[in-house]
Each structure stands twice: as C-alpha cells, then as structure tokens.
Amino acid sequence: MNDLLKVIHNRASIRKFTGEHIPESDMEQIMSAAQSVPSINNYQPVTYVEITDQSVKDQAADLVNMPYVASSDRFFVILADYHKLLVGFEGKEREIAQTNLSAYNIAEGAALSAGVSAYAAIIAAESLGYGGVTMAGPVRAFQIYENYLDLPEMTKVVFTLALGVPDGHPGVKPKLPLSTFWQKDSYDTNVIDQGIAYYNKTMRSYYESRNIDENWTEHNKKALTKAKDTTALTEYAKRKGFNLK
Numbered sequence: 001m002n003d004l005l006k007v008i009h010n011r012a013s014i015r016k017f018t019g020e021h022i023p024e025s026d027m028e029q030i031m032s033a034a035q036s037v038p039s040i041n042n043y044q045p046v047t048y049v050e051i052t053d054q055s056v057k058d059q060a061a062d063l064v065n066m067p068y069v070a071s072s073d074r075f076f077v078i079l080a081d082y083h084k085l086l087v088g089f090e091g092k093e094r095e096i097a098q099t100n101l102s103a104y105n106i107a108e109g110a111a112l113s114a115g116v117s118a119y120a121a122i123i124a125a126e127s128l129g130y131g132g133v134t135m136a137g138p139v140r141a142f143q144i145y146e147n148y149l150d151l152p153e154m155t156k157v158v159f160t161l162a163l164g165v166p167d168g169h170p171g172v173k174p175k176l177p178l179s180t181f182w183q184k185d186s187y188d189t190n191v192i193d194q195g196i197a198y199y200n201k202t203m204r205s206y207y208e209s210r211n212i213d214e215n216w217t218e219h220n221k222k223a224l225t226k227a228k229d230t231t232a233l234t235e236y237a238k239r240k241g242f243n244l245k
Contacts, residue, residue, distance in 0.1 A: 007126050011126055012172050015133055015162075015170075016168060017072055017073060019164075022074055026130070031048065033124035037117050038116065040109030041109075043082070047078075050075065056148050060144050060145070063144065064137050069135075071164070076163075078117075078161055079156065080156050083152045086098060086154060102242055103244075107244055114159065121161060139159055142236050154241040173206065179191050200217055
C-alpha cells in the first residue's frame with residue numbers, strides 16, 4: 001500500500017484539537033488540493049469561507065451543541081455557490097440562467113462538488129499531519145453565518161469543515177463489508193442483508209468499546225425515527241435562490 005492509500009485508509013474524523021495553529025503556507029496547500037477536484041460541468045460551484053472571529057465560532061458551536069466548532073483552529077463554512085457563475089450575466093440571460101440553476105439536480109451537483117472538495121481537503125490536511133471533520137449539523141446555524149458573512153443570492157451553506165492539530169487519534173471506524181459497497185451488474189439485496197448482519201456484529205463490538213450498547217442498525221433507528229422539522233432549512237434554500245424544482 002503506497003503512502004496516499006495509507007492516508008486514505010487511516011482517515012478518521014478528528015473532533016479534539018490541541019489548539020496549535022496551522023500555518024498559512026500549509027493551509028494554502030490544503031485549499032489548493034480542495035480546489036483541484038472535479039465539479040459539475042466545471043462550474044466550480046464551491047466556495048470556502050473561513051470564520052476567524054472566535055465569537056462567531058462560539059455562537060455556532062453553542063447553537064448546534066458541537067464544541068469542536070469553537071475549538072478547531074480553522075473553521076470553514078462551505079457554500080454551494082452559483083453567484084460567481086452568474087457574474088457577467090445580465091437581463092433576460094441572467095433570469096433564464098438563474099431559473100435553470102435553481103433546479104434540484106443542479107443544486108445537488110453543487111452539494112456533491114462540495115463533498116468531493118471537502119474530502120480532498122481532509123486528505124490533504126491528514127497528509128500534512130493535521131486532522132479534521134466535515135459536519136452537516138452546524139448548517140443549522142445558517143442565520144449566524146448569513147448575518148456575519150453577508151452571503152449573496154445563489155449561495156447557501158451546505159456543510160462545514162473544522163481543521164486543526166489532532167489531540168490524539170480516535171481510531172478508524174469500521175466500514176461495511178466491501179461487498180455491500182462494490183457490486184457488479186445488479187443490486188444483490190441478499191449480499192446487502194448478509195453484509196449488514198455481519199457488520200452489526202462488528203459495530204456492536206466497536207460501540208461496546210465506547211460503552212454504547214447497540215449495533216449499527218439500532219444506532220440508525222434511533223437517529224432516523226426521531227421527529228425532525230427541517231422546514232427552516234428548506235425555506236432557507238428557497239430564499240437563497242435554490243427552489244429545488
């Protein structure tokens with residue numbers, strides 16, 4: 001296994017940081033790697049906005065109950081950004097383009113592009129000895145970001161990224177068997193069922209080592225059967241020009 005594959009396979013979400021600083025020269029390498037990835041139609045519809053104001057990080061961390069937002073050295077709001085794509089468009093031309101960009105598949109393309117980019121940022125950071133975590137939860141603090149960042153129409157927060165010097169390593173979380181991830185010619189539900197049954201045993205042992213009495217399916221049931229009101233997030237997307245038609 002080469003060095004790159006070792007970094008990929010040893011990746012773990014880092015939520016505890018020492019407080020040490022990531023130099024600007026290293027951040028330039030990380031951001032350059034994040035920018036280098038492919039994107040939908042080469043629209044490059046992703047923008048990272050770093051929040052350096054500790055009080056804003058503290059507000060967001062308190063609102064979503066994620067203290068590592070505040071304790072990270074570098075915290076980024078990652079935007080689906082079609083504003084910059086529309087620079088130079090005017091009148092009817094801009095109106096038509098903006099309508100087309102508000103479609104669900106185009107918004108989805110921006111979110112996927114952002115995800116690929118964020119993964120590249122994490123791998124680049126880990127290759128330099130740093131660590132981090134991507135998070136959707138802090139998106140719930142969108143109004144804080146809107147007030148602080150002055151985001152224009154056709155930009156919206158899709159998730160966030162926290163980076164820093166790791167304070168220890170939590171270990172690599174086991175993944176589903178490769179057979180449930182890589183299939184050929186058809187979707188084999190029997191293989192999926194068998195793989196999940198095996199993985200539930202693996203994850204029960206993993207969770208027990210962390211004093212949690214559940215397996216993967218039980219863990220997911222708890223998360224997915226809670227009543228959740230996502231109206232505010234849906235309305236937020238529409239206000240920003242993503243009508244998701």
